Amino acid sequence: MADAVHTRRVFSGIKPSGGLTMGNYLGAIKRFVEMQSPDTMSIYCVVDLHAITVWQDPADLRHATRELVAAYIASGIDPDQSILFNQSQVSAHAELGWIFNCVARVGWMNRMTQFKDKAGKNAEKVSLGLYAYPSLMAADILIYHATHVPVGEDQKQHVELTRDIAAKFNHDYKVDFFPQPEPIIDGPATRVMNLRDGSKKMSKSGVSDMERINMTDDAALIAKKFKKAKSDAAPLPESVEGLKGRPEAKNLVEIYAALSDSSPEAVIREFGGAQWGRFKPALADLAVARLEPISLEMARLMQDPAEIDLILAKGADKANAIAQPILDKTYDIVGFVRG
Ligand code: AQP
Numbered sequence: 001m002a003d004a005v006h007t008r009r010v011f012s013g014i015k016p017s018g019g020l021t022m023g024n025y026l027g028a029i030k031r032f033v034e035m036q037s038p039d040t041m042s043i044y045c046v047v048d049l050h051a052i053t054v055w056q057d058p059a060d061l062r063h064a065t066r067e068l069v070a071a072y073i074a075s076g077i078d079p080d081q082s083i084l085f086n087q088s089q090v091s092a093h094a095e096l097g098w099i100f101n102c103v104a105r106v107g108w109m110n111r112m113t114q115f116k117d118k119a120g121k122n123a124e125k126v127s128l129g130l131y132a133y134p135s136l137m138a139a140d141i142l143i144y145h146a147t148h149v150p151v152g153e154d155q156k157q158h159v160e161l162t163r164d165i166a167a168k169f170n171h172d173y174k175v176d177f178f179p180q181p182e183p184i185i186d187g188p189a190t191r192v193m194n195l196r197d198g199s200k201k202m203s204k205s206g207v208s209d210m211e212r213i214n215m216t217d218d219a220a221l222i223a224k225k226f227k228k229a230k231s232d233a234a235p236l237p238e239s240v241e242g243l244k245g246r247p248e249a250k251n252l253v254e255i256y257a258a259l260s261d262s263s264p265e266a267v268i269r270e271f272g273g274a275q276w277g278r279f280k281p282a283l284a285d286l287a288v289a290r291l292e293p294i295s296l297e298m299a300r301l302m303q304d305p306a307e308i309d310l311i312l313a314k315g316a317d318k319a320n321a322i323a324q325p326i327l328d329k330t331y332d333i334v335g336f337v338r339g
Contacts, residue, residue, distance in 0.1 A: 006041035011146035011181075013045035013087065013137075016064035017054065018204035020071050022213035022291065026189035026258040027152030033076035035150055035184075042082040043144050043319065044072060046312075049087045049094060049136060053129040054118075054205070066308045067298065071215055073311075074297035083322075085315030087140065092323035096139035096330060097132075103169050104135045108161060114154060138162035142178045143323045150184040153191040154201055159183035173333050189258035195229040198247030213287065216295050223284040226252075231276045238272040240264045256283050259290045 012032055014024055036042050046068045051061060065086055072084060087093050109115070112134055119126045129136075137158050141149055142165070149159050159181060166178035194200040194211040202212045210225055217225070230248045237243060243250040243264070256267045256279075271279050301308065331338060 007039045008041070008148050009144055009146045010035050010040055010042045010148045010150065010184075011045070011141050011144050012043075012150050013047035013050070013140055014068055015047050015051045015204075016061060016068045016086075017051040017056065018060075018064060020068060020215040021192075021202050021204055022215070022255070022287070023152070023189075023192035023202035024204070025071075025075065025215060025291070025294075026187075026192055026255070028150065029072060029075045029077070030258070031150045031184070031187060032072070032082075035148070036076075036078065036081050043146065043322075044077055044082050044084050045140060045319075046072075046086040047137075047140065049097075050133060053127055053133050065312075066305050067216075067302060069308050069312060070298040070301040071294070073301060074294045079311050079315060083315050083318045084311060085319045086312050089312065089316035090143075090319045090323055092143050092320070092327040093136065093139050095327055096143045097136035099330060099334060100135040100138050100142075100165050100169070101132055103165050103172065104138070104161070108164060109134065111157075112161070113157060134158045134161045135165065138165040141181050142166055143326055144319075145179050145326060146181050147179055148184050149181050153185055156183050156185055175333055177329070177333060187258060188254045188262075188264055192255060192258075193247065193251040195225060195251075198230065198251050213291070215291065215298065217291075218295075219288040219292060222287050222291065223281070226280050226284040226287065229280065231280070235276075236271050236274050236279055237268065240268050243268075252279070252283060256286060259283075259286050 012028065014020070014028055020029075032042070032044055046065050048061065048065055051064070056064075069084065073079065077084060109131060115131060115133070118130060138161060141159070141162050149162075151159060160183070163180050166180055169178055170176055192202045194202050194206060195213070196208065196211040200206070204212070206212055210228060213222055213225055229252065231252065232246055232249055234246070234249075236249065236253070237246075243253060253264050253267050257264045260267070271282070
């Protein structure tokens with residue numbers, strides 16, 4: 001299914017399940033932008049079907065969907081170069097998702113750590129959709145025959161499951177139809193941690209607003225959150241090895257490295273031995289310099305929701321044009337009769 005011009009197909013998505021965090025930006029969007037290139041077909045999705053695996057107020061979901069599109073564009077995703085759309089407008093995702101529900105095994109789903117984390121002690125009460133989420137994610141990727149999937153560390157297991165589903169489908173139907181997509185997990189911020197607890201991931205749905213930087217936070221709030229971010233009593237170490245066993249310090253150094261397009265080694269070269277009173281304000285200034293232009297542009301784009309909806313509709317047309325033939329072929333392979 002290789003495209004004549006594009007040597008690789010990149011797919012990734014983000015849930016419109018609340019305000020975007022700096023974790024989503026550094027772990028995903030920033031890297032999506034870096035992967036746009038003339039030899040790449042890049043397909044970036046607002047995965048609204050995934051968002052409703054946890055209850056979303058309809059008005060909030062519409063707002064979060066448009067705001068996520070605004071964030072993609074404000075960060076540098078070009079809707080003329082990349083295909084940008086929301087998942088629910090391309091029904092092939094859900095249709096292939098059902099077929100994959102019948103390919104994936106319950107035992108595989110039971111091993112998904114993200115489900116365990118999100119369901120917690122409440123596993124009996126969460127939606128069936130949350131449990132089946134990884135097979136829909138496999139469909140999101142494979143409905144485009146995507147070859148590369150840039151994600152944060154937390155999604156690695158789901159991309160591995162996608163590979164298992166593709167292999168089992170090909171094996172069961174004796175075809176060589178779905179490719180084995182590669183997760184792309186690189187850069188210094190593949191897992192940005194919670195600012196108040198370095199053992200937990202920074203999430204949109206985290207309980208306290210102080211534990212995350214939102215893409216819409218203003219300069220004063222960003223400075224306040226970094227000032228109050230948990231650190232420890234020691235100054236910054238003289239080498240990156242010294243970050244071992246210091247999760248909060250490691251996280252702040254990695255955030256600085258990602259925001260400055262450098263590496264933890266370079267940050268330690270500059271700040272090794274510094275006290276938090278020097279490092280935290282420098283980190284806050286850097287975050288404001290990097291994030292404020294994006295949030296201002298997001299606010300500007302959000303003033304014209306009709307334009308955002310038009311971008312999504314055009315993107316959905318392009319996505320449908322790729323997805324539908326792959327779904328048709330899948331239906332033929334499975335044995336569905338169509339008139
Ligand atoms: N803290 C993070 N560090 C690095 N990458 C992250 N991603 C999410 N959080 C971090 C990456 O962002 C992409 C989109 O994620 P998602 O919104 O689809 O789902 P998620 O991983 O469940 O994100 P959240 O923020 O934790 O959402 P909620 O709280 O609603 O469940 C993925 O590539 C993810 O790796």
